[in-house]
Amino acid sequence: MTALDTAVPLRAAPPELISELEGLLGERLSTASAVREQHGRDESYHTPAAPDAVAFCRTTEEVAAVVKACAARKVPVIPFGTGTSLEGHVAALQGGVCIDVSQMKEVLAVRAEDMDVTVQAGVTRKQLNEYLRDTGLFFPIDPGADASIGGMASTRASGTNAVRYGTMREAVLGLTVVLADGRVIRTSRRARKSSAGYDLTRLFVGSEGTLGVVTEVTLRLHGIPExxxxxxxxxxxxxxxxxxxxxxxxxxxxxxxxxxxxxxxxxxxxxxxxxxxxxxxxxxxxxxxxxxxxxxxxxxxxxxxxxxxxxxxxxxxxxxxxxxxxxxxxxxxxxxxxxxxxxxxxxxxxxxxxxxxxxxxxxxxxxxxxxxxxxxxxxxxxxxxxxxxxxxxxxxxxxxxxxxxxxxxxxxxxxxMDGTCTGEHGVGHGKMAYLEAEHGPDMLDVMASIKRALDPENIMNPGKIVRV
CATH class of the missing domain: 3.40.462.10 (FAD-linked oxidases, C-terminal domain)
Incomplete structure (x- = not known):
C-alpha cells in the first residue's frame, strides 16, 4: 500500500556534496544509517525511503546554504520537522538530502500588543504555548501530535480547535521561505490584511515542502479564555x-x-x-x-x-x-x-x-x-x-x-458530496491518485506549472502532491 513509484530514478547526493555540507555543518551533517532511516519515515503505513544524508540546520542562512549546494547538483531536498505526518510526506523518494529543522527552536519575537509571534520552524506547538504561558495568549491549532510549527504550516494542519479558531491557513500571517535556488523570501508583513500583490503566504501554506523550505513562521495568537x-x-x-x-x-x-x-x-x-x-x-x-x-x-x-x-x-x-x-x-x-x-x-x-x-x-x-x-x-x-x-x-x-x-x-x-479527499493530513505521495478526481486535469496542470516555475529542476520534496 504505497504510492512509491520505483520507476523514478534516484538522484543520490554525490561525495563532493557530502563533503561540502560537512564543511558547512560539521557533525550536524549525518550519513549514519539509523539517522537516515529515521528521517525517511513518518507516522504512516507508507513504505519508508531514507535520504542520503541529514542536515541539522539552525538558521535560515544554513538552510539556504544547504539548498544552494543541492541545487547546484540537482539533488533533492526534503524538509523534516518532527516526522508526525501521515501521507509519506518525508520519504526521500528519489534520494537526496533531508533538512531537519528540529534544532531551529527559537521563539524570535512575541508581540503581545499585536497578538502575534514569530518562531523558527522547529518550535513545536507545545513548546510555543509553554513559552506564551505568562502572556495571557495562546496558539490554538491542535492537531494532536506535538508537531513542529513549520511542519504544521507546510501541511495546512488543523485539529480539534479548528471549528472555532480555524486552521493554519487562518493562523499564519507570514513565512520566511528558502526557495529551490537558495533565495530567501518573506511572504508578507504583519498587517492583518493586505492587497499588495499575490498572496504567497497562502501558496506556501499547505505546499508540503514542494515549493520551498519554511524556516520562520509568524502566527496569529488568541487570548486565553476566561x-x-x-x-x-x-x-x-x-x-x-x-x-x-x-x-x-x-x-x-x-x-x-x-x-x-x-x-x-x-x-x-x-x-x-x-x-x-x-x-x-x-x-x-x-x-x-x-x-x-x-x-x-x-x-x-x-x-x-x-x-x-x-x-x-x-x-x-x-x-x-x-x-x-x-x-x-x-x-x-x-x-x-x-x-x-x-x-x-x-x-x-x-x-x-x-x-x-x-x-x-x-x-x-x-x-x-x-x-x-x-x-x-x-x-x-x-x-x-x-x-x-x-x-x-x-x-x-x-x-x-x-x-x-x-x-x-x-x-x-x-x-x-462536494467534499475533499483530505481535510487535514495533506497529500504527500499517499493521496496523489485522488487529486485528479477532486480537481480535474486542468487544475493539476496549473499546480504543476506553479511547481515548475518555482522549482524548475524538481528538487523540492519531489514525488509529492503533483507529478512533473
Missing part, C-alpha cells in the same frame, strides 16, 4: 450524535471543540486510556469564553443534544480533568492500533459540507459492516472532517486490498 469547560455525552446512534453537531453549528454556537467517536473508537479509548465511557457513539465538547458566555453555550448545546437523545453529560471543569479527557481523545490513533497487536494502520481523512456529514458517516458505517479489520471512526465533526482508521494485518493481502477498496469508496462518496 472560562473553559469540557464534556462527554453519549448518544443512542451515529445519526443522533452527528445531527447534534450539525444543529449546533447551524445555530451559531461558538463552540471551541466538538469531536465524534463511534462505539468502536470509544471501546479502544477505554482499553488504552483506562477510561470508562459508555461504548456508544459519543461527542466530546469544549466551550471557551467568559463565565456567562460559556454558561449560555452549555445551555444551548444541552438543549440541542436532548432533542437527539443526548442527556447524560459528564463534565470536566478543572484543567486536570480536561487534560485527561483530551489526552484520551488525542491517543485515539494509538488506541485503535492497540486493539490488534502486531497490525498497522492508516487513516482516511475526508471532509464534507456540514449538511452532508450525517449521510456520509452513516453510509460509511454501512460499508464497514462485515470487514475483518478493526475500523473505528473519529472526527473533527464541527467542520465536517472525519477519519476511519483501518487497522490491518500487513501480512494479509486480502485485508490490504479490502482497506484500499473501502478507503476509495469513502473518498468517492466525499467527492460526490
Amino acid at each position: 472560562a473553559v469547560m469540557a464534556a462527554v455525552c453519549p448518544f443512542p446512534g451515529v445519526a443522533e450524535a452527528v445531527n447534534t453537531v450539525i444543529t449546533t453549528i447551524q445555530a451559531g454556537v461558538p463552540i471551541a471543540r466538538i469531536e465524534f467517536l463511534d462505539e468502536a473508537q470509544i471501546a479502544a479509548v477505554n482499553a488504552y486510556s483506562k477510561t470508562d465511557y459508555a461504548e456508544v457513539p459519543t461527542l466530546f465538547f469544549e466551550f471557551h469564553g467568559s463565565e456567562t458566555g460559556v454558561r449560555e453555550q452549555v445551555e444551548m448545546v444541552q438543549s440541542i443534544a436532548s432533542e437527539f437523545g443526548g442527556t447524560d453529560f459528564q463534565w470536566a471543569r478543572s484543567e486536570e480533568e480536561r487534560s485527561r479527557l483530551w489526552h484520551a481523545r488525542h491517543n485515539a490513533y494509538y488506541a485503535g492500533i492497540s486493539m490488534r497487536p502486531g497490525c498497522k494502520a492508516f487513516s482516511s481523512d475526508v471532509c464534507v459540507p456540514i449538511s452532508r456529514l450525517a449521510d456520509c458517516i452513516v453510509e460509511t458505517k454501512a460499508d464497514l459492516d462485515g470487514t475483518t479489520m478493526f475500523t473505528p471512526i473519529v472526527g473533527h465533526v464541527g467542520d465536517g472532517n472525519f477519519h476511519v482508521l483501518f487497522v490491518f494485518d500487513p501480512d494479509n493481502a486480502e485485508e490490504i486490498a479490502e482497506a484500499k477498496r473501502l478507503n476509495a469508496r469513502i473518498v468517492e462518496r466525499a467527492l460526490a
Whole structure:
C-alpha cells in the first residue's frame, strides 16, 4: 500500500556534496544509517525511503546554504520537522538530502500588543504555548501530535480547535521561505490584511515542502479564555450524535471543540486510556469564553443534544480533568492500533459540507459492516472532517486490498458530496491518485506549472502532491 513509484530514478547526493555540507555543518551533517532511516519515515503505513544524508540546520542562512549546494547538483531536498505526518510526506523518494529543522527552536519575537509571534520552524506547538504561558495568549491549532510549527504550516494542519479558531491557513500571517535556488523570501508583513500583490503566504501554506523550505513562521495568537469547560455525552446512534453537531453549528454556537467517536473508537479509548465511557457513539465538547458566555453555550448545546437523545453529560471543569479527557481523545490513533497487536494502520481523512456529514458517516458505517479489520471512526465533526482508521494485518493481502477498496469508496462518496479527499493530513505521495478526481486535469496542470516555475529542476520534496 504505497504510492512509491520505483520507476523514478534516484538522484543520490554525490561525495563532493557530502563533503561540502560537512564543511558547512560539521557533525550536524549525518550519513549514519539509523539517522537516515529515521528521517525517511513518518507516522504512516507508507513504505519508508531514507535520504542520503541529514542536515541539522539552525538558521535560515544554513538552510539556504544547504539548498544552494543541492541545487547546484540537482539533488533533492526534503524538509523534516518532527516526522508526525501521515501521507509519506518525508520519504526521500528519489534520494537526496533531508533538512531537519528540529534544532531551529527559537521563539524570535512575541508581540503581545499585536497578538502575534514569530518562531523558527522547529518550535513545536507545545513548546510555543509553554513559552506564551505568562502572556495571557495562546496558539490554538491542535492537531494532536506535538508537531513542529513549520511542519504544521507546510501541511495546512488543523485539529480539534479548528471549528472555532480555524486552521493554519487562518493562523499564519507570514513565512520566511528558502526557495529551490537558495533565495530567501518573506511572504508578507504583519498587517492583518493586505492587497499588495499575490498572496504567497497562502501558496506556501499547505505546499508540503514542494515549493520551498519554511524556516520562520509568524502566527496569529488568541487570548486565553476566561472560562473553559469540557464534556462527554453519549448518544443512542451515529445519526443522533452527528445531527447534534450539525444543529449546533447551524445555530451559531461558538463552540471551541466538538469531536465524534463511534462505539468502536470509544471501546479502544477505554482499553488504552483506562477510561470508562459508555461504548456508544459519543461527542466530546469544549466551550471557551467568559463565565456567562460559556454558561449560555452549555445551555444551548444541552438543549440541542436532548432533542437527539443526548442527556447524560459528564463534565470536566478543572484543567486536570480536561487534560485527561483530551489526552484520551488525542491517543485515539494509538488506541485503535492497540486493539490488534502486531497490525498497522492508516487513516482516511475526508471532509464534507456540514449538511452532508450525517449521510456520509452513516453510509460509511454501512460499508464497514462485515470487514475483518478493526475500523473505528473519529472526527473533527464541527467542520465536517472525519477519519476511519483501518487497522490491518500487513501480512494479509486480502485485508490490504479490502482497506484500499473501502478507503476509495469513502473518498468517492466525499467527492460526490462536494467534499475533499483530505481535510487535514495533506497529500504527500499517499493521496496523489485522488487529486485528479477532486480537481480535474486542468487544475493539476496549473499546480504543476506553479511547481515548475518555482522549482524548475524538481528538487523540492519531489514525488509529492503533483507529478512533473
